[in-house]
Every structure is written in C-alpha cells, then in structure tokens.
Amino acid sequence: MLEIRNLSFAVSEEDREKEIIHDLSLTVEDGRFVVITGPNGSGKSTLARLIMGIEKPLSGQILFDGEDITALDIPSRAKRGISFAFQQPVRFKGIRVQDLLRLAAGKNLSLSAACTYLSEVGLCARDYIDREINASLSGGELKRIEIATLLARQTRLSVFDEPEAGIDLWSFQNLIRIFENMRREIKDSSIVIISHQERILQIADEIVVLADGRITKRGRPDEVLPGLIGKSAPVSACEKLQ
Amino acid sequence: MVKLDAIQKRLITEIADLHSIPAGAYNFRANSQLAGRNTTANIDIVSKADGSGIDVHIKPGTKNESVHIPVVLSESGISETVCNDFFIGEDADVVIVAGCGIHNCGSQDSEHDGVHRFFVGRGAKVKYVEKHYGSGDGNGKRILNPVTECYMAEDSVMEMEMEQIKGVDSTERTTLAELKSGAKLVVKERLMTHGRQNAVSSYQVNLNGAGATADVVSRSVARNDSSQTFNARITGNAPCSGHTECDSIIMDRGHILAIPSLEANDVDAMLVHEAAIGKIAGDQLIKLMTLGLTEAEAEEQIINGFLR
Numbered sequence: 001m002l003e004i005r006n007l008s009f010a011v012s013e014e015d016r017e018k019e020i021i022h023d024l025s026l027t028v029e030d031g032r033f034v035v036i037t038g039p040n041g042s043g044k045s046t047l048a049r050l051i052m053g054i055e056k057p058l059s060g061q062i063l064f065d066g067e068d069i070t071a072l073d074i075p076s077r078a079k080r081g082i083s084f085a086f087q088q089p090v091r092f093k094g095i096r097v098q099d100l101l102r103l104a105a106g107k108n109l110s111l112s113a114a115c116t117y118l119s120e121v122g123l124c125a126r127d128y129i130d131r132e133i134n135a136s137l138s139g140g141e142l143k144r145i146e147i148a149t150l151l152a153r154q155t156r157l158s159v160f161d162e163p164e165a166g167i168d169l170w171s172f173q174n175l176i177r178i179f180e181n182m183r184r185e186i187k188d189s190s191i192v193i194i195s196h197q198e199r200i201l202q203i204a205d206e207i208v209v210l211a212d213g214r215i216t217k218r219g220r221p222d223e224v225l226p227g228l229i230g231k232s233a234p235v236s237a238c239e240k241l242q
Numbered sequence: 243m244v245k246l247d248a249i250q251k252r253l254i255t256e257i258a259d260l261h262s263i264p265a266g267a268y269n270f271r272a273n274s275q276l277a278g279r280n281t282t283a284n285i286d287i288v289s290k291a292d293g294s295g296i297d298v299h300i301k302p303g304t305k306n307e308s309v310h311i312p313v314v315l316s317e318s319g320i321s322e323t324v325c326n327d328f329f330i331g332e333d334a335d336v337v338i339v340a341g342c343g344i345h346n347c348g349s350q351d352s353e354h355d356g357v358h359r360f361f362v363g364r365g366a367k368v369k370y371v372e373k374h375y376g377s378g379d380g381n382g383k384r385i386l387n388p389v390t391e392c393y394m395a396e397d398s399v400m401e402m403e404m405e406q407i408k409g410v411d412s413t414e415r416t417t418l419a420e421l422k423s424g425a426k427l428v429v430k431e432r433l434m435t436h437g438r439q440n441a442v443s444s445y446q447v448n449l450n451g452a453g454a455t456a457d458v459v460s461r462s463v464a465r466n467d468s469s470q471t472f473n474a475r476i477t478g479n480a481p482c483s484g485h486t487e488c489d490s491i492i493m494d495r496g497h498i499l500a501i502p503s504l505e506a507n508d509v510d511a512m513l514v515h516e517a518a519i520g521k522i523a524g525d526q527l528i529k530l531m532t533l534g535l536t537e538a539e540a541e542e543q544i545i546n547g548f549l550r
Contacts, residue, residue, distance in 0.1 A: 054528055078534040090529040093461075093489070094547030103543065104533050153533065 002028040002051065002157055002190065007060030009046055009213075020046045021213040023060070028157070030188045035201050037194075037228070038210035044194045045087060047210070048161045051192070052084040053077045064157065081156035087165050087194075089146040091134050097145055098129045104149040117148040120181070122174040140171035147178060158182075160193040164200065172197075179203060201225060249345050250277075250314045256343055256375040268310040269296055271324070273317050285309055285336075295325040295357075298338075302331030302363060309338045313356070318348020318382045323355040332363035332395075341373035344384040344410070353385040360391065362398040362425075369401045376409030383411040390417045396451065397424040405432045406441070407549065414442045423451025423480070431460040432549045435468035435496075445474040449482035449511065458486040463545050464496030475503045478511025487516040491548060 009021040020043045028034050036044050049055045051062060053074045061070050069077055092100075101117060102109045115125035121144040131137065133145065143163060150158050163179075164172055176199050182191060183203050193200060201207055207224040209217040217224055250272050267285035270277040281287050284304040288297050298309055311326065328338065346352045362368055376384035392400055406413060419427050427447060435441050447456045456476055464470050476484035488500040502515035522544050530540035 052532055054532075074528065074531040075534050075536050078532050084532045086525070086529065090523070090525045092526055092544065092547055094550040095543065096547075099543075099547060100533075103530065103535065106534060149533065 001030055001065060003063040005061040005063070007050060007062065008058045009050060009055060010058050019213060021050070024213065024215060026208060026215065028190050028192055030190055031186055032190045033183050033186060033203065033205045034191070034208060035193045035195050035204035036208045036210055037196055037201060042210040043213040044210050045161050048084070048159050048192070048194050051159055052082060083150045083153045083155040083158050085146045085150050085160040085163060087161040089142040091142070093132065093134050095133050097131050097133060100133060100145070100149055101152045104152040109152065117151045120151055121148045121178055123148070139166040140168055143167050143171065156189045158189070158191050162194050164195060164197045176200065198229065247316070249316045266308040266310070271313040273315060274320060274322050282307060290325070298326065298328045300328070300330045300334050300336055302333055304331065304334040304336060307336050309336065311340045313342045313354060315352050315354055316345045318346050318352060319350030321351070321353040323357070325357040328358065328360045330360065330362045330366045330368055333365045334363065335367040337369045337371070339371045342386055343375045344386070346376070346378040346382045346384050348382045351383040351385055355387040357389040358391070360393065360400065362392065362394045362400055364395040365397045367399045371403045372405070374406040374410050374413065376411065384409060385412045386410050387414045392419040392427065394419065394421045394425040394427065396422045399426045401428045403430045407432065407434045410439065412440050415444070417445045419447045419456070421447070421449050421451060421454040421456065424453045425451065427456040429458040433460065433462040433470065434465070434549060435470055436465040437468060439468040442471045443473065447476045447484065449476065449478045449484055450480055452481045454480065454482040456484040460488045461490070461548055462498070463491045463493065463549060464498050465493045467495050469497040471499045473501045475505060476513055477505040477507065478513050479507045481508060481510035483512040485514045490519045491545065492519055492521055
C-alpha cells in the first residue's frame with residue numbers, strides 16, 4: 001500500500017520558490033488500478049517522480065507498506081518493490097533489450113522468460129532481443145520495451161508516467177490491451193498511471209484529478225469521467241480564476 | 243621453448259580469451275622469446291631471418307581457420323619491437339587474434355612495439371582481433387605502440403576489432419590501410435583509459451579503387467586524469483564510400499581530442515564523419531537506478547554496454 005501524506009514540492013524559479021505540489025495526500029490500496037489525470041503543468045509527472053524518489057519533496061511523507069520511504073534513494077525504493085516507467089524512455093548505446101530485461105529482473109533471465117515479457121507487449125523476441133536500445137528504435141518500440149522491463153520486475157507498485165505519450169495510434173491499441181491484461185492480473189500489487197487517455201481512464205478503479213498541484217476530484221470512472229469528458233480542461237475556467 | 247607461468251597464462255586469457263592451447267595455428271611469445279608454435283597444412287609460421295618477427299603465410303582458399311599470436315611481457319624493463327607480416331591468400335576466410343599483455347611489477351618501463359602488416363589477397367576475408375591489457379603494481383610504465391598496416395587487394399574484406407580496456411599507461415597506435423577496388427574495411431575500436439594514462443589513436447585509410455568502402459568506428463571512455471586523442475582520416479581517391487565515427491564518454495577530469503577528417507580526390511567519393519563527446523546522461527543513470535542498481539553499478543553497466 002502506498003500512502004502519500006501532506007506532500008509538498010517546489011522548484012526554484014528566478015530567486016523564488018514555485019510550489020508544484022501543495023500539501024497532497026493520497027492512498028493507493030493493494031490491488032488497485034489508479035489513474036492520475038489533469039491538465040499540463042498540474043504536477044502529475046512530478047508526483048510520479050516523487051513516488052519513485054527521482055525528486056525530493058519539500059515536506060510531507062511517503063509510506064510504502066507502512067514504512068516511511070521519504071528519505072530513501074531511488075535504488076532502495078526499487079528494491080522495496082516500486083517500479084517506474086518513464087514518459088520518455090531512455091536510450092542507451094550498446095545496451096541491448098535482453099541486457100535491460102536482465103537488469104530489470106535482477107537475475108539471469110532465460111530467453112523464454114524474456115520472450116514472454118516481450119510478446120506480452122506485442123514485440124517478437126526474435127527480432128528485438130539483440131537490438132540495442134538506441135536511436136534505431138521508434139518511440140512506440142521504446143515505450144513497449146519500457147513496459148516490458150516493468151513486467152520483468154514484477155514489483156508491488158508500478159508507476160507509469162504517460163505511457164501513451166509519443167506513440168502512434170496502432171501502438172496505442174496494443175497499449176490499451178497491455179493495461180487491460182495488467183488490470184486482470186493485478187492480484188495484490190497496485191498500478192498508478194499518469195494519463196490523459198479516456199480508454200485508460202475507463203479501466204481505472206479510481207481516477208484522481210489533479211490541478212495546480214492539488215487533488216480536485218477523485219472517484220470511480222462513472223463518477224468522475226462525465227465531468228471530464230467534453231470539457232476543454234478538467235477544471236473550468238471560472239474555477240481557475242477564483 | 244619456455245613454459246608459461248601463472249601470470250603469463252592469466253595475461254593470455256585476458257588478451258586472447260584463451261584458456262588452453264588453441265586449435266589451429268599459433269605463435270606465443272613470452273618475454274621476448276618463443277614460447278610455442280603450431281602450424282597447420284594451410285597456415286605456415288616462420289621466423290624472419292633477422293629475428294625481428296614472424297611471417298605468417300595463409301594458403302589461398304583456406305577456410306574457417308584461425309591464427310593466434312599472443313605476446314606477454316611479465317618481466318620489468320623489457321623493451322622490444324616486433325614486426326609480423328601476414329600474407330593472406332586469395333579467397334581465404336580466416337580469424338587472426340593478436341594481443342599483448344604486460345604485467346609490470348618492477349620499477350622499469352616495459353614496452354612492446356608491434357608492427358603488423360597484412361597483405362590481403364583478392365577476395366579474401368579476414369577478421370582481426372587485437373586486445374591490449376596491462377597489469378601489475380610496480381612504478382614501471384606499461385607502454386604499447388602498435389602499428390597496423392593493411393594492403394587490401396580487390397574485393398577483399400577486413401574486419402578489425404581493437405580493444406584496450408585496462409592498465410596500459412601509454413599507447414600510440416597507428417593504423418594505415420590501402421584499399422583497391424571493391425575492398426571493404428570495417429574497424430571497431432574500443433578504448434578505456436584511467437589514472438594518468440595517455441592514448442593516441444591515428445588512422446589513415448586510403449580508398450584507392452572504385453567501390454572501396456571503409457567504416458572506422460571508435461568508442462572510448464576517459465576516466466580520472468587520463469587523456470585521449472583520436473585522429474582518423476579517410477581519403478577517397480576513387481568512387482568510393484567512407485564513414486568515420488568517434489563517440490566518447492568523458493568522466494572525472496579526463497581529456498579527449500577527436501579529430502575526424504575527410505579528404506576527397508574524386509567527385510564520386512562519398513565520405514562522412516561524426517564525432518561526439520559527452521558525459522553519461524543523468525537520465526540513463528536514473529533509469530538503471532529505478533531497476534535497483536546503485537549509481538556506481540549503473541555507471542558500470544552503461545560503460546560496459548558502450549564499450550561492447
């Protein structure tokens with residue numbers, strides 16, 4: 001279980017601190033599929049990075065399975081069972097798909113196991129296992145490999161930062177199918193996805209709407225989605241002016 | 243012949259990936275003496291009359307055979323220059339593994355300067371692997387200055403893998419290649435320097451015949467206070483194509499100078515060069531750390547991959 005308590009985060013901007021996350025609290029129970037959505041600049045990606053430890057909060061606490069992990073670095077959080085999929089997957093010269101999957105699994109990975117993870121994300125292992133994770137791979141391919149590394153890790157909490165960003169329509173269909181599968185096999189692990197995509201929002205147990213670093217709404221898709229769809233932004237212009 | 247001791251055996255393992263006597267032809271040299279030689283029906287190795295090195299003759303049409311010529315120096319204060327010539331017959335297809343390992347525990351410098359000349363026959367295919375490795379904790383320097391010359395006949399192919407990853411204090415490598423029509427040269431160089439090491443690598447590739455191609459790619463990592471210079475020139479004297487690339491990771495207080503250059507003397511010469519120097523990207527480290535690796539482990543994986 002993930003518990004975020006009164007979390008605040010700020011960046012320095014022209015001699016002053018600009019707060020990105022304000023006193024935010026959120027609990028993600030085991031077995032839950034939670035989608036965090038909101039307009040650009042609402043602090044969604046920052047929140048995801050705070051959970052993984054890539055950013056350090058100004059104040060507040062993050063608890064994972066009851067343990068305070070606020071002061072822990074990235075690898076310590078990873079070892080406790082948190083994984084993170086980047087919005088823009090990183091490229092590496094010389095590191096092959098199989099190397100990354102092996103590092104993700106934390107052990108020697110059999111070819112058939114690697115094959116399972118890759119076919120899960122719609123990639124043929126024979127074509128990809130020896131490929132370098134470099135500029136020769138398309139955005140969609142990188143995204144799928146990124147997701148395969150999370151499958152290989154099999155952690156208690158998986159955080160995806162905008163998995164749909166930068167992929168084509170065809171890859172997107174596959175992406176939805178991957179998340180539907182994950183949703184089915186979630187068991188006692190939990191998934192947090194930062195997304196704008198209606199089809200991802202629809203399969204959530206809970207949608208959390210973020211605006212200006214605060215939670216403005218949360219609930220089941222049937223409660224939250226009608227208020228979001230058809231609007232130009234999750235927050236009305238009048239609300240924003242107040 | 244000399245029996246190899248434990249240090250010498252370890253050096254041979256490092257430079258030639260050999261754990262035992264290889265199948266095929268070989269010539270071992272340890273502390274300036276012949277330590278073992280084997281010839282086959284198709285590959286002959288003879289010492290030069292003046293004692294300066296060996297001549298390796300590979301018969302035309304020889305397929306799937308290998309030649310290993312490792313050199314190890316385990317005594318301090320040895321300085322030697324060796325000239326080895328390889329005559330590769332037409333349509334042969336062979337692997338040649340050379341390398342030098344120096345273990346210097348003493349206070350005097352140890353130096354091995356090897357000159358390798360390849361005369362590659364028409365249509366022949368050669369894969370040449372060269373590894374350099376230094377170890378030992380003495381104050382004496384470990385110096386390696388290899389010179390490689392390739393004279394490639396029509397439609398011959400030469401693939402070179404040059405690797406120097408550890409422990410060599412000073413190296414100045416020079417590679418010259420002359421290609422006739424249809425010949426193809428592919429060079430893959432891997433270099434890592436640390437401490438106060440200094441490495442210079444220069445290439446001059448002359449594409450002299452129509453359809454000749456060359457691809458010279460170097461990847462290097464400069465750590466600590468080490469210094470590297472990469473100087474590659476491809477000259478196109480005929481309708482040909484050439485590409486050179488130098489990609490480096492700089493760390494700590496390292497110094498890297500990359501000078502790729504191109505020269506065209508024919509209107510149909512197509513030549514390209516690329517060079518990039520940069521530190522390890524922060525997001526690469528973060529990505530591997532999210533998989534549970536420490537920062538140091540992540541750095542190691544990135545370098546290992548880069549130098550693969």
